[in-house]
Structures are given as structure tokens and as C-alpha cells.
Amino acid sequence: MTGCRISAAKNEGAHLLRLEGDVRLVMCTALDDYFERVFSDEDFLSVWVDVTGASGLDSTTLGMLAKLAIKTHEKFGFRPTIFSANPGIDRLLQTMGFDQLFDVRNENCEGYTHDIPAHPSSEAQIKERVIEAHKTLMAMSEANHEAFQDLVRTLEAS
Numbered sequence: 001m002t003g004c005r006i007s008a009a010k011n012e013g014a015h016l017l018r019l020e021g022d023v024r025l026v027m028c029t030a031l032d033d034y035f036e037r038v039f040s041d042e043d044f045l046s047v048w049v050d051v052t053g054a055s056g057l058d059s060t061t062l063g064m065l066a067k068l069a070i071k072t073h074e075k076f077g078f079r080p081t082i083f084s085a086n087p088g089i090d091r092l093l094q095t096m097g098f099d100q101l102f103d104v105r106n107e108n109c110e111g112y113t114h115d116i117p118a119h120p121s122s123e124a125q126i127k128e129r130v131i132e133a134h135k136t137l138m139a140m141s142e143a144n145h146e147a148f149q150d151l152v153r154t155l156e157a158s
Contacts, residue, residue, distance in 0.1 A: 003055070007113035008034055013045035016111045017068075020053035025060035028129040029119040035068050039075060047072055047080040049102070050109040051089055059148065062096055063133025066140060069101035083109035097140045131155050 003021035010016075015038050038047060049065060051057065057065075065082070072080045082102040084090050090106055098104060134152050138145040 005053075006030060006034075006116045008116055009111055009113040010041070013041065013043035015041070015044070015047040016050060016109070016113060017047065018050040018053065018109075018111075018113045019057065019061070022056035023054055023061045024056075024058045025126060025130055027116075027118055028060050028064055028133065029121040029125060030116050031061070031064045032129055033119060034116055035064070035071070038068075039071060044076065046078075048109060048111075049080060049082040050111070051093075052083055052085045052108050054084075054086065054089055057089065057092065059137060060130050060133045062092075062098075063135075063137045064129070066096075066098070066101055066136045067133065069098075070136065073101070079103050081105055083107060096137065096144065100140065127155060127158075 004023050004027060005018075005020040006023065006027055007018045007020075008016060017034065038044065047068065049068070069080050072078065079102055082093065082098065083105050084093060085106060085108050093099070093102075093104060131152055134148045134155075138148050138152065
């Protein structure tokens, strides 16, 4: 998990989630718990995701972010905003179809955040979240479905 940092802030119902470094599946439990807090916030107004400091986002992280966007749209009727100023991350988001789920802004995002620590998770808990994240990605496009169907089948069979 070296080089990975997830932090967040809330101000009057506006939530900011910041992902930095090479964000991997080991943070999926912390992300999922954070999303639950966001959606249970009675003052919820908006959510911004800042990946300007990310050097990498694995497919589990992408699936978790897609879940955030889908649930935000279903529950509140709008698309969250994702900020990215890294051409490699921009291409990744575009390739995965995130422009369908997020208002994508290719600029920096300012704001002070507090660290969200990784949560100890069992192998079964991580596996469940990995499968769910990849199923979310698969539902976004045929290309994603093709890319992740073997992984999901393998994980479900193990």
C-alpha cells in the first residue's frame, strides 16, 4: 500500500474524496465504508472525487468509484464530479466510460482533507467487494464486460 493515500472532507453537505498515489484494492473496505457515510448524510448536497494526485487506479477502485456515481445518480438525481489532471488517468477514465457517470473535469481540485485509514478486512470481505466492483464496471459497457468477465467468473468459482 506504499504510495497510496485516501482522504476526505465534508463542508455543509458537500463531500470531497481525494485519491493519491497508486490506489489498489486494499483500500476497498475503507472506500465502501466512506460511501455508506456519504449516503447516510442527511445534509448531503454533492460529492467530488479528486484523482489529480493519483498515479494509478486499479480496476477494483474504478468499480468502487463507478458504484459511487451510479448510487449518487439513483439516490439524488445528478452525476458527481471527478477531477483529473493526469493524461494517463484521463485516458483510463475515458476508456472505462466514466464520462457517462461523472462530470469529468480535467483540472486541479483544491480543498483540505483528512486521511481515511485502511480497514483490516478478511479475504472474503475483499473478494466480495472486488467482485461487486468488477460487476459494476461490466455493466457499464460491452468492452468492460469482455475485459472483466473471466476475472469475475474465476473469483466467484474460488
